[in-house]
Amino acid sequence: MQLTGTITPDSLMTLEAYSKWRKDHKADVLAHRKLRSLHLGDHITLQFESETTIRYQIQEMLRIEKIFEEDGIAQEVEAYGPLVPEGTNWKATMLIEYPDINERKRELARLIGIEDRMFVEVEGHARIYAIADEDLDRETEEKTSAVHFVRFEFPPAAAAAVKAGASVKLGCDHKNYPAHITIAPEALASLAGDLK
Numbered sequence: 001m002q003l004t005g006t007i008t009p010d011s012l013m014t015l016e017a018y019s020k021w022r023k024d025h026k027a028d029v030l031a032h033r034k035l036r037s038l039h040l041g042d043h044i045t046l047q048f049e050s051e052t053t054i055r056y057q058i059q060e061m062l063r064i065e066k067i068f069e070e071d072g073i074a075q076e077v078e079a080y081g082p083l084v085p086e087g088t089n090w091k092a093t094m095l096i097e098y099p100d101i102n103e104r105k106r107e108l109a110r111l112i113g114i115e116d117r118m119f120v121e122v123e124g125h126a127r128i129y130a131i132a133d134e135d136l137d138r139e140t141e142e143k144t145s146a147v148h149f150v151r152f153e154f155p156p157a158a159a160a161a162v163k164a165g166a167s168v169k170l171g172c173d174h175k176n177y178p179a180h181i182t183i184a185p186e187a188l189a190s191l192a193g194d195l196k
Contacts, residue, residue, distance in 0.1 A: 003051050007058065007081050009073045015066070018059045029056045035190055038170055041179040043107070046092040046118070046150070046170065048191055049083045082135070083149065087196035088159065094118065094132075094148040108143040110176045115139075115148040117174035123166040125158040159195040162188070 002011070013021060029052060036048040047053070058076045067073060085091050094115060098104035115132035122128070130150035132138075138145035154162070162168060168188055171180030183191065 003055070005051070007051065007055055007077055007084060009070065009077055012055070012062070012073065012077075013059060015063060015068055018063060022059075022063070029053070032190070035187055038181065038183065038187060040170060040172060040181060041177065043097050044114075044172065044177070044179070045095045045097060047095070048090055048092045048194075049085065050190075050194060051084050054080050054084045085194040087194070088154055090120065090152045090154075090191055090194055092150050092152075094130075094150050096144070096146045096148075104146065105143070108146060111174060112139055112141075112144045114144055114172065114174040114177055115150060117172050117177075118150055119171050119173065120152045121169040121171065121180075122154075122158040122161050123168065125155070125161060125166075127171075128152050128154060128158065154195060162192050162195055 012018075032050070033047065033053050033056075036050065036053070038046050038048065040046065058080050061067070061076050061080075062073060065072075067076065083091050083093070096104075096108065096111065096114070098107050115130060115138070118130040118132070119127040130152055132148050132150045134151065135149065138148055168183045168191075169180050170183055172178065
């Protein structure tokens with residue numbers, strides 16, 4: 001899988017080429033994804049996307065659905081391509097996870113607006129709050145969704161600080177889910193690579 005900076009239909013592998021590549025590289029991509037999956041408290045996971053994770057997602061969708069026609073490939077790129085960070089931001093899939101269905105229903109009602117209360121805080125800089133669900137609204141007056149797409153847009157000074165080795169916290173200041181963690185050095189090194 002060759003990273004090009006922009007995912008286009010022409011930059012993807014054929015189904016046959018991907019099938020061969022996948023056998024040797026699936027474990028590496030899954031390790032990359034795991035490194036960039038951050039758990040905030042017991043019930044929220046943020047999967048920080050990268051060109052690698054999104055290319056893999058698109059190739060997997062093409063493989064599973066056996067999509068090989070131009071229109072179908074273009075639709076997958078259009079659906080997932082916007083999740084690739086653009087050099088000034090981090091983008092993540094946010095999962096709210098409660099295994100018990102009744103607890104999940106109750107908590108999703110209590111957590112309305114939580115996607116807008118997610119933040120990253122670079123040492124010495126103001127909090128950067130998530131810009132959530134730019135493609136469509138994922139909550140109602142009764143509940144929030146269990147899945148959100150969030151973007152953290154970095155001011156140049158904060159991005160430079162991350163690249164220079166500043167400590168970074170990931171957090172949430174929603175009244176019903178206050179939590180924060182310091183991002184581990186290995187994960188932060190991977191995420192810093194998303195910033196130019």
